[in-house]
Amino acid sequence: MSAAPVTITRHGGVAVVEIAAPPVNALSRAVRTGLLAAIEALGADPDVAAIVLSGGPGRFIAGADIREMSLPPDAPVLPDVVAAIDALDKPVIAAIDGAALGGGLEIALACDARIGSAKALLGLTETRLGIIPGAGGTQRLPRLVGVAAAIGLICAGRVLKAREALDLGVLDAIVAGDPIAAALERAAGQVKRRVSALSVPDSEDGAEDAAAESALKGAKGVPAIAEAIRVIRAARADSFAEGLARERAAFLALRESPEAAALRHLFFAEREAAKVPGLEGAAARPLATIGVIGAGTMGAGIAVALLDAGLHVILVERDAAAAEAGGARVRGLYDRPVKSGRLGSEEAEARLARLAPTDDWDRLATADLVIEAAFEDMAVKVDIFRRLDAVARPGAVLASNTSYLDLDAIAATTGRPQDVVGLHFFAPANLMRLLEVVRGAATAPDVLATALALAKRIGKQPVVAGNCDGFIGNRIYAVYRRHAEYLVEDGATPEAVDAALEAYGFAMGIFAVSDMSGLDIAFAMRQRRAATRDPAERYVAIPDRLCAAGRLGRKTGAGWYAYDAAGKKSVDPTTGDIIAAARAEKAIAPRAVSAPEIQRRLVCVMANEGAKELEEGIALRASDIDLAFVNGYGFPRLKGGPMFAADQMGLAAVLDEIEAAHAAGGAGSEPAPLLRDLARTGGSFSSWRRA
Ligand code: NAD
Numbered sequence: 001m002s003a004a005p006v007t008i009t010r011h012g013g014v015a016v017v018e019i020a021a022p023p024v025n026a027l028s029r030a031v032r033t034g035l036l037a038a039i040e041a042l043g044a045d046p047d048v049a050a051i052v053l054s055g056g057p058g059r060f061i062a063g064a065d066i067r068e069m070s071l072p073p074d075a076p077v078l079p080d081v082v083a084a085i086d087a088l089d090k091p092v093i094a095a096i097d098g099a100a101l102g103g104g105l106e107i108a109l110a111c112d113a114r115i116g117s118a119k120a121l122l123g124l125t126e127t128r129l130g131i132i133p134g135a136g137g138t139q140r141l142p143r144l145v146g147v148a149a150a151i152g153l154i155c156a157g158r159v160l161k162a163r164e165a166l167d168l169g170v171l172d173a174i175v176a177g178d179p180i181a182a183a184l185e186r187a188a189g190q191v192k193r194r195v196s197a198l199s200v201p202d203s204e205d206g207a208e209d210a211a212a213e214s215a216l217k218g219a220k221g222v223p224a225i226a227e228a229i230r231v232i233r234a235a236r237a238d239s240f241a242e243g244l245a246r247e248r249a250a251f252l253a254l255r256e257s258p259e260a261a262a263l264r265h266l267f268f269a270e271r272e273a274a275k276v277p278g279l280e281g282a283a284a285r286p287l288a289t290i291g292v293i294g295a296g297t298m299g300a301g302i303a304v305a306l307l308d309a310g311l312h313v314i315l316v317e318r319d320a321a322a323a324e325a326g327g328a329r330v331r332g333l334y335d336r337p338v339k340s341g342r343l344g345s346e347e348a349e350a351r352l353a354r355l356a357p358t359d360d361w362d363r364l365a366t367a368d369l370v371i372e373a374a375f376e377d378m379a380v381k382v383d384i385f386r387r388l389d390a391v392a393r394p395g396a397v398l399a400s401n402t403s404y405l406d407l408d409a410i411a412a413t414t415g416r417p418q419d420v421v422g423l424h425f426f427a428p429a430n431l432m433r434l435l436e437v438v439r440g441a442a443t444a445p446d447v448l449a450t451a452l453a454l455a456k457r458i459g460k461q462p463v464v465a466g467n468c469d470g471f472i473g474n475r476i477y478a479v480y481r482r483h484a485e486y487l488v489e490d491g492a493t494p495e496a497v498d499a500a501l502e503a504y505g506f507a508m509g510i511f512a513v514s515d516m517s518g519l520d521i522a523f524a525m526r527q528r529r530a531a532t533r534d535p536a537e538r539y540v541a542i543p544d545r546l547c548a549a550g551r552l553g554r555k556t557g558a559g560w561y562a563y564d565a566a567g568k569k570s571v572d573p574t575t576g577d578i579i580a581a582a583r584a585e586k587a588i589a590p591r592a593v594s595a596p597e598i599q600r601r602l603v604c605v606m607a608n609e610g611a612k613e614l615e616e617g618i619a620l621r622a623s624d625i626d627l628a629f630v631n632g633y634g635f636p637r638l639k640g641g642p643m644f645a646a647d648q649m650g651l652a653a654v655l656d657e658i659e660a661a662h663a664a665g666g667a668g669s670e671p672a673p674l675l676r677d678l679a680r681t682g683g684s685f686s687s688w689r690r691a
Helices: 029-044 066-070 078-087 103-109 137-145 147-156 162-168 179-187 207-217 223-237 240-255 258-273 297-308 320-333 335-339 345-352 361-366 378-391 407-412 445-457 473-490 494-504 510-517 519-530 542-548 573-585 595-616 622-632 642-649 651-665 673-681
Strands: 006-011 014-019 050-054 092-096 099-101 113-116 121-123 289-293 312-316 355-358 369-372 397-400 420-425 434-439 461-466 561-563 569-571
Touching: 006 029, 014 029, 014 179, 029 078, 050 179, 066 258, 078 103, 092 103, 092 179, 099 103, 103 121, 103 137, 113 162, 113 179, 121 162, 137 147, 137 223, 137 240, 147 207, 147 223, 207 223, 223 240, 223 258, 240 258, 258 461, 258 622, 258 642, 289 297, 289 361, 297 312, 297 320, 297 345, 297 420, 312 320, 312 361, 320 335, 320 355, 335 345, 361 378, 369 378, 378 397, 378 407, 397 445, 407 420, 420 445, 434 445, 434 622, 445 461, 461 622, 473 494, 473 510, 473 542, 473 573, 473 595, 473 622, 473 651, 494 510, 494 595, 510 519, 510 561, 519 542, 542 573, 561 573, 569 573, 595 622, 595 642, 595 651, 595 673, 622 642, 642 651, 651 673
Parallel strands: 014 050, 050 092, 092 113, 099 121, 289 312, 289 369, 312 355, 369 397, 397 420, 434 461
Antiparallel strands: 006 014, 420 434, 561 569
């Protein structure tokens, strides 16, 4: 950071206060101190008639310094700065040439006018981090746009582009070119117009209730949403000062909440994930045309994700009929967004025009990167990668979407293992955010860099994984599922396990998920592993028996649950009988298993397996594992991911739980040495780094 993050320049009687705290002018303590000092000095200076506040070219203030949010508030706090601006008897104009977000917009709202360039972006985005605006945003915004609109904007954390901000009255003008120049011109004639002194305009009848109801529906349990609604609505009833006090109290309480801590953790986790040791200086290879092999569930979804990002896609199937069906499957995925109006039909057609379904492998010669998404069978993959090696141009990246197979073995079938990487998408691939990028033993740094660049381009959250059975996510998931089955064999019902997981915040319980994916997938995996399974690992035969009874999940009308013609699930006594028989064979007397035990056990076994991945270098850092679970497996964001949740429990308590899990599960459930070490030394997964 430069020496002085806030500078003042004089233009006759107008002073320009400029913030320069790269990269985004976050409101660190240094910036707040500099701003407050500038405002106080200029307020007392008789030669200054008006003030222009700017963040420099291309910027304004992108918000709070999120690192400071985990520390106690440190004076001067943002409300001090905002109050000082509001109290000035000279007009202040905000000149906004970029992001005015969170606390940045709160500062702009304390000014007497806001002038933006076309690049201006304005939003109170705090609820995304589990808090509410804490420096007047919930009181000033409704005075400009009304309570109903303020609820909509603040609860969704929406960012307005310049035009929309102008229409709503958040911006007073949009100017071509430099907003500082325009603000200087305007400064002489600017009158004081404190937003805090305006009255809150009336909303249309019922609009506030409707906005509140819709915000709560999308809240997914985020406590900040209900608080934001309460505080914004109070803007009408309370005086401005009372509203501010109410807002500040709610802000401070939420800031300390475990939910906000979890969301901050994920915020940093996302920024950290693309930093991969050994990649420094590796330039991503250019990408324009992507090949996709296999147009099934995954291939079609992947094609849509690529088309949506403007890429050209060559979609290869086994024969002409399968290629045609594949093209139709991709087209079908555009039906829903077009019908709902989220996507114009012309735009959908433009995207589909970049798709070329074919059974002609030679067309792959023009691809910059090829993603194989055919059957999960090593013989199929080997055959495909041999053919690919023969047809792909030199320098093309060859990727596999395999879920469990050995990427190095796949790479070894080509003459260019350095060009091979895993791109493990999650179903539905056009919608799910997670992309596990699997780094093989030979994967070249620039190939990994290309995979990360592709993830960014198509809006996915990449997590880099090493090569092992199941990579980061499915490896942990397998342990999680095994322990859920142990709990059932010991006495819990599948529906009680699912209910406990859903109460914890999972989108869906594990048995309901199994029914949705199909029980045959895990069955095939167990068969594949049977030869190498440690006999000391406890084995639950219940899912095998469900499969043997033809209960493969939703697709057969029954699995763990029964499903009616409309797809509605219900508890099925047949499953209960199969479970009871399995217990009887092992002479297990069913015991009561409480919801807290289910939650604790399953989160701890995930974290324990995650710790093993950290030791082995399969995952680079604990936060990557958290990102994988939150973005790919329905783990509740408000809990921050399994590793973060384990840290919050305290690793000594987690170790105790894992000793119990080990006793229940036998081989494969041993405590990770890393967990033992951290529990002994009082460490945490979040702060652990490879030596
Ligand atoms: P799928 O059976 O729906 O589709 C596979 C497609 O590949 C079929 O259309 C088939 O005709 C085609 N195909 C097979 N061999 C081919 C060949 N030699 N040349 C061209 N096309 C060929 O399977 P899926 O669920 O889409 O899975 C595909 C891959 O993605 C597998 O490796 C799977 O493990 C992985 N995966 C699946 C999921 C999931 O949830 N379904 C999630 C992540 C990864």
